[in-house]
Amino acid sequence: MSDEQIRLGELRDQIDSLDQQIMDLVSARARCAQEVAEVKMAHNPGQDVFFYRPEREAQVLRRIKEANPGPLSDEEMARLFREIMSACLALEKPMHIAFLGPVGTFTQAAALKHFGHSVVSVPLPAIDAVFREVESGSAHYGVVPVENSTEGMINHTLDMFMSSPLKICGEVQLRIHHHLLCSPENRDQDITRIYSHQQSFAQCRQWLDAHRYGIERVAVSSNAEAARRAAEEPGTAAIAGDMAGELYGLDVVAAKIEDRPDNTTRFLIVGREEVGPSGQDKSSILVSMRNKPGALYQLLEPFHRNGLSLTRIETRPSPSGTWAYVFYIDFEGHMDDDLISKVLSEVEAEAVELKRLGSYPIGVL
Incomplete structure (x- = not known):
């Protein structure tokens, strides 16, 4: 064996050993999380016990980012721990998270970014439907957009707070990247129609005027709906994000066509209980x-x-x-x-x- 093969073999053995240690520690953390749930239930018999504490999770993620030794970035390390906490929390009962649907929207991406992928995400057709789902107790939390750095506030969300008893329990910011997408079967055809949500058209107006001027623009209820139509209709394309494109098997014709590279949407987490101080x-x-x-x-x-x-x-x-x-x-x-x-x-x-x-x-x- 060459020196390279010997050294690679040693490193792979080391990785295998570290993987086992990581699994052992993650399993120990999961058992500890189960004990926390048991203590809460034992001391609150017959009551609705909230296992998810937004302030506690925020403190943990901040500490992870501060203590991160590298070489992974602080954000990447925090995302890994976000998923570990999500999986541990789901051992008792996966949370149901209502979001402005359908499946494949940026709001769903924001929900998964905030809660991790071990929750049950529930798509709903309108912002008021998300509020009602949480108010009724059918969902633990809801995720709704509240403002975009390009287009400003989402007034429907603000207006819902005037009559709703729900509390704001958290926030999440999502960098919004829009792509021009089409079906692989239609890639060589001329595009005669583009589907998207009206907000996305507004956020890509300059690019569209410069590169697709004169092509019909049809506003639909969501970018996911736009992607669905582009997957089915010849000669059409959609403006949507990665999640919607992957869901409907679309190819990227042009990537990141938003007019502002810092295009960001802020989402609110709404729930029924108040949140304690986290320090920030x-x-x-x-x-x-x-x-x-x-x-x-x-x-x-x-x-x-x-x-x-x-x-x-x-x-x-x-x-x-x-x-x-x-x-x-x-x-x-x-x-x-x-x-x-x-x-x-x-x-x-x-x-x-x-x-x-x-x-x-x-x-x-």
């Missing part, structure tokens, strides 16, 4: 102010005076009357903090209504 948190509220001069100043001044950082403020028409408005506000910190509690009390004293939508960990992955 964000909070969201809805505020309805009295219609009088200086109302917006009165709303924002306590945040400024106390040094709280606002990360988002949006205005939506109030369902209670014409020319009345509700403010959706995100800010850094947890509502359990004494300072934030004091600021919200000040705001509440001047507001018609203040609704606390929840505090939750700032997205780790």
Whole structure:
């Protein structure tokens, strides 16, 4: 045997030994997770026990990223542990996660990124259907889009919070890459029609005008639906992501055609319980102010005076009357903090209504 073969054999033996150690440690972690579940059930007999704790998982993932020795990137190491935690949690009972469907959408990709692949993902046809599924208890959590870095806020999601009792339990940001896709059988045909969601058309407008000007653009309910049609109809293509393309067996005609390379969508995790502090948190509220001069100043001044950082403020028409408005506000910190509690009390004293939508960990992955 050559020196190369001898050395490769030694390295492969070492890898086999390390693989066994990894399996042993993962199995030990899984058994420990089972014991945690048993302790919770024993101390809460007859009650609904929440095994998934968003704040705890965020703390674990942050610690993994901080302690990562390399050579894998911090993000890659955290994703590996995300899947380990997802599998361990599913030993008791896999969580059901409702998302804006159908299967193959970016919202499903966001759900799997946040919860891991050991959950049961439940596609639903509309944002309000996701809220209802979680409110009824048929799903543990829901995942809905709330804003895109190119096209702004998704108003339907904001409006749902006005009437829903659900809390925001987490957030996840997903880099959105759009591809022009077509069926392998139709690749050599001229494309006469392109299907996609209207948001995706807007995010790829410049590329389409430059490279596919004059071709009919047909808006459909989702990018997954666009991919399905492109797989079945000759002479058509779809704008969609990797998941939808793989699901329907499409080829990439042109990759990453979004106009902005940093195109990102933020998704919210909605659930029925409040989330404890994780150490790096964000909070969201809805505020309805009295219609009088200086109302917006009165709303924002306590945040400024106390040094709280606002990360988002949006205005939506109030369902209670014409020319009345509700403010959706995100800010850094947890509502359990004494300072934030004091600021919200000040705001509440001047507001018609203040609704606390929840505090939750700032997205780790």
